[in-house]
């Protein structure tokens with residue numbers, strides 16, 4: 364594995380926290396009018412290096428990094444050499460280095476979910492604030508893709524801090540309205556933003572253009588006054604802090620509304636509550652709770668009646684509650700960029716969701732919707748923090764659940780990538796057998812809470828395909844279809860044969 368390196372700065376003080384070694388990589392799909400490194404734009408060229416070599420160089424300068432410093436990948440657009448950057452970050456993280464990536468968000472998306480969890484600081488360059496200015500500045504029609512990149516950072520597993528950077532060109536974004544729009548654009552990641560920096564446009568790279576024989580598109584534009592840029596930086600940071608404040612207030616309001624909504628759905632019957640409480644006490648989740656605290660825990664949780672089709676949580680919901688499904692079925696899904704629903708999990712009696720969100724304080728990534736009428740126990744954060752946060756039984760349960768989810772996600776990825784429609788349908792049926800199968804004299808009975816479309820979304824198939832495949836399996840005598848809501852598995856071995 365080799366990457367293309369343009370140059371190295373060994374004692375960088377501006378590209379990330381502390382003192383850093385900055386590796387400038389080759390290649391960038393954008394053509395920013397003010398780019399002062401036009402010689403980095405070609406994907407190949409420069410010096411070929413291995414990830415091991417990057418580690419050796421970092422090792423050499425490690426004594427200078429101190430507590431905060433480390434290694435930065437810049438460019439060009441470092442995410443364009445996704446595989447190389449991933450291999451480097453793996454090695455560096457293994458050795459305990461602090462990492463930083465300076466990006467405009469135009470790399471190889473295949474590697475985002477591998478790279479981003481390994482990045483401590485992301486320097487996010489915000490080029491422009493609408494489609495047209497973005498195109499004019501970069502020559503690329505990429506504004507929507509950029510906005511998507513920002514919106515999905517959490518989903519790809521990014522867990523670090525963000526430094527926002529914007530190069531200010533006189534006559535273009537040197538006004539308060541632009542600073543307002545900048546703050547608006549970074550809202551989806553505001554919980555990660557540590558600072559906003561406004562960099563004054565300068566002309567120090569102009570000579571390179573004539574050397575390379577490329578026309579310079581900002582010919583005649585004067586450099587941005589540094590003090591003016593600093594003033595706008597203050598404005599942007601003030602607006603950002605105001606927006607954070609408003610967001611916090613809105614979150615608090617949302618929390619209160621949710622609580623009110625929950626109170627409206629609360630199970631009122633005393634007998635039912637006593638019955639649920641008696642059963643909750645038997646759950647492993649509560650096994651570490653001291654007998655004397657049990658009443659406080661049970662009084663603090665909210666027992667909910669949720670109707671089929673109602674939402675329990677949505678993407679972006681703050682981690683205010685953990686949910687335990689006492690009875691019923693809930694689907695956890697995500698709406699893809701194409702507007703398709705991708706179902707990840709189906710949860711039922713005894714399953715819980717949100718434990719990890721509360722432990723690591725991250726918003727919900729997916730949507731939880733009741734497939735059937737459900738009884739759900741909502742555990743508020745305050746109760747979770749007081750009684751569950753330090754409980755080994757809870758940590759074990761959350762870990763076990765996370766592991767189960769990783770396995771399921773891996774299986775899903777493998778199935779989507781390598782299986783044909785028959786294999787996917789058989790795998791889906793086998794999964795449902797494990798989840799909801801009931802042995803009967805006629806075979807294993809699956810009482811479905813999902814329609815054909817949802818079954819398709821769960822298995823990566825279109826509604827028509829899953830309907831056709833189920834019909835074929837029926838003709839082969841593997842299954843029996845009883846109306847739209849019941850499938851009876853007649854030949855389990857035959858189905859298993861497809862996925863072995």
Ligand code: SF4
Nearest residue numbers: 391393394395398439
């Ligand atoms: S993103 Fe950076 S490297 Fe790429 S063209 Fe723009 S300024 Fe140059």
